[in-house]
Amino acid sequence: MSQANRPVKRQIQTSSNKSKHQTSTHNQQSSSHNNSNQSVDIVNDMIKKINNLNHELKNYPIRELVEDAKKLGPYLKRQKLETNQIRKFLDAVNQIKSQLIQDKKEIQKLQEIQDKAERQKEKVQNSLQDLNKINEKIEQIQLEADKEKEKLIFSKIETEVVLLKPKLAYAAARQKAAKPLNDVMSVAIDAVESKEDFERLVQLIESIIAYHKAEGGK
Secondary structure (H helix, E strand, O other): HHHHHHHHHHHHHHHHHHHHHHEEEEEHHHHHHHHHHHEEEEHHHHHHHHOOOOOHHHHOOHHHHHHHHEEEHHHHHHHHOOHHHHHHHHHOOOOOOOOHOHHHHHHHHHHHHHHHHHHHHHHHHHHOHHHHHHHHHHOOOOOHHHHHHHHHHHHOOOOHOOOOHHHHHHHHHHHHHHHHHHHHHHHHHOOOOOOOHHHHHHHHHHHHHHHHHHHOOO
């Protein structure tokens, strides 16, 4: 090959390398864009799922919850969320958990509710003869008693549960990285109306934070 053609060859190689670099950069940007869209989708998907639970977070299927947390946790890591940014929120959740431990006074009240239900059942058995009607009435009495006990237990923590929203909203206002978590948790907190709902909320929070830390989140 003549010397006159050598610069042309170098120019072609340089152009080819530049093209490869541009393609690689474009692919990286495209991948990043796709990951961003998928992450936004998981936030919206979780909000939609929770809204469809009709204010009963306990009905969030646990396997779906874990899979959703597995997607949201890494996204929060990429947003550079750090747990110290939502420390007051996490501490408040733990404080509420500790309030659910029953003391002697509460145990006594719960027993009084059950004792009352048992007396009502006995009256039904003595006043009715139809076995089907007896069983139906007894089930109804027990259901009402269980609801009353649940209401008593949840009344201890209801105020603190509702106040979780402003704590996380404040963190999201200060740190943009906390906004996706706030969007999901705000809807989830609205769906907490019983002890079982709160327990599911705790499972959701703990799962998200666990997967966030598994990705190297602090």
